[in-house]
Amino acid sequence: MTNIDKRRRTLMKTGGAVGIAGLAGCISSPSDSGNDGGDGSGDGSGDETENTSSEGTDNGSSGEGGETTNVGMVYATGGLGDNSFNDMAHMGIEQAKKEFNVQYQNAEPDSATDVESLQRQFAQSSSPSYDLICCIGYVQTNSLVKNAGQFPDQNFMLVDSVAEKESGDLVKNVANYTFKEQQGSFLVGHLAGQLTQMDFSAGKGSTNPDEKTVGFVGGMEVPLIKKFEAGFKAGVAHASEDIEVKTAYAGTYSDPVKGKEAAISMYDQGADIVYHAAGGTGTGVFKAANQKGRFAIGVDSDQSKAKGTAKFSNVILASMVKKVNKAVYRSTKNVIDGNFKGGSVNTLGLEQGGIEAVYGADLGSEIPDDVKSKVEESKQAIIDGDIEVPTKPQQ
Template identity: 35%
Template sequence: MITSESGLGDKSFNDMMAQGMEKAKADFGADYVVIQPRAVSEFQSAIARAAAQGFDVIIGSSFDMIEPMKAVAKAFPDQKFGLVDVGPDPVAPNVASTVTKDWEGSFLVGYIAAKTTKTGTIGFVGGKDIPIIHRFFIGYYYGAKMANPDVKVLESYTGSFQDPAGGKEYTLALVNQGSDINFAVAGATSAGVIDAAKESKTFAIGVDSNQNYMAPGSVLTSMVKRVDTQAYDMIKALNAGSFKGGEVKYYGLAEDGVAAAMDEYNKGLIADPVLAEVDGLKAKLLSGEIVVPNYFDLKPGQKEMGKPAMATPPSIADAK
C-alpha cells in the first residue's frame, strides 16, 4: 500500500484503506507493507521502488498518483497495480482502479445540512482545489439546494490535505460568514474543521471514514467512503486469480460504497423526520428518479445539472 501524502493516522482515507488491508490479512493471510511518501513529488519514486521489489500488487490511494503510477506501470508491464478512488478513465492495462460515487454520499449530507442549519448558510472546506474535491462539492450543493433552494452554500479550499491548523482557520472564517455546518473534505486537514466546530459550537461533517467520534455532539454526520472495501476487493480478486488491469469499478449507494454515518456519537443531532426523508431520497437514487450530478460530467458554462434539473453553482455556470 502506498499512501497519499497525509499518510497513516489521518483518521480518514488512508486509515480506511489500511482497514481493508487488515481484513485481507485476516481472510487470505496476505502480508502487506505500507509505504508513506511525504509529498506528491515522491510518489513516482516510491511506486518505482515498490515495483522493483516484486510485490504481488501495489495499491495506491491518491488522485495525484494517477500520472506517477501510469509512468511506472509502463516501465513495469508485468507488475499488477491498483489505484483506489480516482477518475473514470482506465489508468493503464496493468492498473485496476475504482471510483467512489462520493457525489451521491455528498448529496445525502448536503440535504441533511440544509435541513438542519439554523442560519440558512452552510459551508464546504476542501483540501486542494482539484476536480476530485469539486466532485464532493457539487453533490453537496445539489443535495442542499434540493432540501432548500434558498440555502446559501459557501465554498473554501485550504490548499493542503495535511494542515489541521489551516482547516480550523478556514472553517472559522466560514463561521464568521454565518455558516453553522461545514463539510470537511480535506484528509488530515479535516481534523481542524472538526476542532473549529467544537470551539465555535457549530457542526462539522466528517469525510471518508466515520469521524463522528472525534467530537461527539459537534460532528453532525460523516460521509463515509468504503475505500477499505475497494482495496480489499482488489486483493480478493488477486487471491482468486481474477485480478484485471485496465478496468474501472464504481462504488456508489447501490454497492454500499457511500453512506451518511449514524451512530451513538451523533444520535439526536438530526431530526427524525429528516432521517425519514433521507431514506426516501436513497430509494429515489436507487430507482433513478434522482440522478446526482458528477462534476466530471459537467461542462464550463453549463446552466443546469442533475435529475431533477437545477441551476449549477456560479463556479460552473459562469465559467468560460
Template identity: 40%
Template structure:
C-alpha cells in the same frame, strides 16, 4: 478500457467483515529507504505480497488513509497476505515508491495499490516500464493500461445526502446537549486540495442543499492540502462566524481543524470517509453525521481478487450508494438529535438516488 460493475455481493461481503487497526510493514519512514515485510518474511511461504502507497497526508488522518489501512489489515488476517507500505513526504516521491516496489524481487509484489488522484501520473509512468506488474489505483483512474485496474467512487451521491441533512439543519435549526444551530440558512464546505474527486464531494453537497431550498447560502473554501488542520480550522471559523449552521469537509487531516472550529463555535459539523464520531472521537460532541466512503472494502476486495486469481487489469469500477460504498451515518453522541423530518428526507433521497430518480452533478460547474 472496459467498464464493468463490481459484483455487489462481493463488495457487501467485504463491507460487513471485521477489520484490524495497525500497520506492520512500512516502507519509507522518514526517508523512504526501508522495506519491511509485515509477516517477518519475504513471501517465500507462498503468501500473496501486496504493497500500498499512501497519500502524502498519510496515516493518522482519522479518515481516508486510516480506513484504507484497515482493509489492508483485514486482508492480512483473513487472506494471509504479506504487505509493505510507502508513506511519501511529498508528491515528488510517489514515482520513486512505485518504481521501488515494481523493481523489487525479494519480495516480488503480486499487487501494488495506489491511492488518490495525485498518483495517476506516477502510476501511468511507472506501469509503462513494468508491463508484468499488477497495479490497482483507488480513488482515481489510469487510462489505457492492461496492468492497472481502477476503483473510483460516486462521492457526489453520498455528499448529496450530506447536503440534504445540512439543508434541514440550516432551515429547521439543531439542538443537542453540546451544540446548536439556529437555522440561519447558511452552510459551509471545506475542501483539501482541489481535484476532480474533491469537486465531486462539493458538487453533490451543494446540489443536495440547493434542491431542498435554493435560498440557503452555500459557502466553500479549499485549504490546498490534506494535512493542514490549522488552515482547516481557520476556514471553518470564518464560516461559523459568518453564520454557518453546519459545515461539511472533504479535506482529510485538514478536516480535523474544522471540528476544532465547530467545538469553539458550538455548532454541528459533518465528517467524511469514516464515521468520524468514532474514528475522531475527541470531536464526537460536534459530529452530527459523516458521509462514509468504504476505502477499507475497496482495498480488501481488490486484494481478494488477486488472491483468488480474479485480477482484471483492464477493469474500471465505480462504486456508489447501491453498492454500499457510501452511507450517511449519524454521529454516536449527537446524531440522535437529528429531526425525524431530516432523517426521513435522507432515507427517501437515498432511495431516489439508487433508483435513478435524482440527477446529481459531478462538477461545481454543472
C-alpha cells in the same frame, strides 16, 4: 518460473533492483502504520461493482493456508493517521491480512514527487516480490501510467482515478477504483439543509435558523474534491434554494490549522454546519465547530468514531463514508483468487455499497426522525435514478 519472477530476475542481473528501504522515512512496517480510522463496517466481501470492464468477482478460494501474498501500499500525501482517506485504505489491507495469508508494507510519500520512486521500488523488489501494489489517491496517476508500462507483469490497483495511456486506452495491468462521492455528499447536504432551517441543539452544537447558512471546506481544488462540493450543494438546495453555502479550499490535506481557520470564518459568518472533504486538514473543522458551538460533517470514515476525531463526536452530525477499504480488500482478494483483471474501471456508489452517509455516534439519535426519513427518501431516489447528482458545482 512465473513472468513476475523472470522479470525480477532480469532486474537483479542488470542492477535494476532497488531496496524498499531506499527512501528513508517514507516506508514503515505494518506495526508503525497509524490509526485504523473508519467505521469498521466494510470488509469488502460480497460487493458488486459497476464496471466498464469487470475486474472479476469474489468467488473462488480464499487463499487461506496457501502461499503468502505480498502487497505494497503507497498512500496518498498526508499519510496515515488522517482518520479519513488513508486510514480507510489501511483498514482494507488490515482486513485482508486478518482473513488471508497476506503481508504488506506501507509507504507514505512526503510529497507528490515521492510517489513515482515508491511505486517503482515496490515493483523492482525481489525480497519480497509484491503480488499487488495499491496506489491510493489521484495524485499517483501519472507516475503509475509510467511505472505500469515499465513493469507490465506487475499488478497494480489505483484509487480515485483511471490509468489511461495517451491514446485513451486503459493500462492493462491496473485495476482502477472510482467512487460516486457526489451521491453521499448529496445526502449529508440534504441533512445540513434541513437542520440549518430548524432550531436544533444536540451535544455541544446548535443552529441559528435565522441565518440558514452552511459551509464546505475542501482540501485541494481539483475535480475529485469538486465532486464532494457539487453533491453537497445539490443536497442543500434539495432542502431549500434559499440556503447559502459558503465554500473554501485549504490547498492541503494535512494542515488542521488551515482547516480550522476556514471553518471559523464560516461559523463567524453565520454557518451552522460545515462539511469537509480535506483529509487531515478536516480535523481543524471539528476543532472550530467545538470552539464555536456549531456542527460539522466528516468524510471518508465515520469520524465520530475514528481514533483521532472521536473526541469531537459531540459536534459531528454525520460522515460521508467512502469505503476505500472495500477497494483495497477486494483487489487483494482478487489477486489471491486469481481473479485480478487489469484494464478495468470499478465505480462504487450508493447502490454498490461503496458510499454511505452515517449519522454521528453521539448526535445521530438526536436528529429528528422526519429529517432522517427525507434523507432516506433522497437516497432511494438517487439509487432509482430519479435524482441525478451533479459532479461539478452549480453556479
